[in-house]
Amino acid sequence: MWLRHTVSALTLWVTWRSQVKIEKGCLVAETAGWLPGGVDMELPSAARVYDYLLGGGHNFAADRAIGEKFLSAMPDARISARTNRAFLRRSVLFMMQRGIRQFLDIGSGIPTVGNVHEVAQRVDPETKVVYVDNEAVAVAHSQIMLKGNEKATALQEDLKNPLEILHHAETRRLLDFSQPIGLLMVGVFHFVPQSMDPQALLRVYHDHVTPGSYLAISQFTSEFKNEQMQRVVKVMSQSRDPMYPRPKQEIEALFQDFELLEPGVVRLPEWHPDSPTDLDGDLEVSGMLAGVGYRR
Ligand SMILES: C[S@@+](CC[C@H](N)C(=O)[O-])C[C@H]1O[C@@H](n2cnc3c(N)ncnc32)[C@H](O)[C@@H]1O
Structure with a gap:
């Protein structure tokens, strides 16, 4: 097993390393040999801006330019991204x-350190993971990473089309809907405006999973540091993924069909810190709120 992981990690690294360079201490895409068709490199995407903030190499000049503006609007954006990954784990x-x-895992992003299948399969190698993102680069790179992993897959679908995701042949091949499922919607709901009726969308997911399932959500909030958040909203309006931060009450309302678990x-x-020292420092640095709900 370790040999298979090592070989696929090496293949991935070699493919990827030949297409990146180091700029300002960060790995960045130099050629786009891994670029799937139909991607507009001039139009920044949330997936690639997030990848840039996390120090990844799957982003283009336009993403890095917006990433820099994001950092001007929110100087702690890199810490925010890492704090969000820690919540995911x-x-x-x-x-x-x-x-x-x-x-x-919906809105799974471009693979980086601590992907869900890595965290989960370290605990139990039999764990199944379906990644979903509506961004072609995120999905293409996830598919490369998952080559040889029979228990995880990646689909290009939109969170706003729940039935396409829930009835997708790959979803059904891997996930057993008669058993509880962990729904992960981490760092993604701030891309769904209230006008899209996020609660109605979540109800479809709720109704398809069996009691005993869980739902995790983290998202940007207007609850604190709102001036900073509005600057970020303005920056992201220049991307393909405009952002809609929510007040706490609206985030709580996303869990309406689920039982919101402690601490809310x-x-x-x-949210369930690993150690008391995690609570040192600025708790609002991420600009996000998060919770986990339970399907009764
Ligand atoms: C900030 S990243 C979060 C990645 C990962 N979940 C994490 O928390 O580290 C948000 C991801 O959501 C994806 N996304 C945005 N809107 C989406 C939608 N409507 N359907 C599916 N994915 C979406 C973006 O392409 C991006 O990869």
């Missing part, structure tokens, strides 16, 4: 401790 482990062995919707470090 903790929520996966929380669900696994409660028996979850299959995940539907909170600032990211406050």
Whole structure:
């Protein structure tokens, strides 16, 4: 098993390393040999800006330019991204401790350190993971990374088309809907405006998973540091993924069909911290709130 992982990691690294260079201490895309068809390199995407903030190499000049503006608007954006990844990891482990062995990760992004299948399959190699993103680069790179992993897959679909995701042949091949599922919607709902009726969307997901399933959500909020958040909103309006931060009450309302578990919707470090020192420092640095709900 370790040999298969090592070989696929090496293949991925070699393919990828030949197409990146180091700029300002960050790995950036030099050629786009891995670029799937139909991607507009001039139009920044949230997936690639996030990748840039996390120090990844799957972003283009336009993404890096917006990434720099994002950093001007929110100087702690890199810490925010890492804090969000830490919430993702903790929520996966929380669900696994409660028996979850299959995940539907929607808005999964470009693979980086601590992807869901890595976190989960380290605990139980039999864990199944379906990644979904509506961004072609994120999905293409996820598919390269998952080559040889029979228990994880990646689909290009939109969160706003729940039935396409839930009835997709690949979703059904890997996930058993008669058993509880961990729904992960981490860092993605701020791309869904209220006009899209996010609660109605979530109800479709709720109604398709069996009791005992869980839902994790983190998203940008207007609850604190709102001036900064409005600057970020302005920056992201120049991308293909405009952003809609929500007040706490609206985020809590996203869990309406799920039972919101303790400690409720909170600032990211406050959600089941690994250690008390996680609560040192500025708890609002991520600009996000998060929670986990349970399907009764
Ligand atoms: C900030 S990243 C979060 C990645 C990962 N979930 C994490 O928390 O580290 C948001 C991702 O959501 C994706 N996304 C945005 N709107 C989406 C939609 N309507 N359907 C599916 N994915 C979407 C973006 O392409 C991007 O990859």
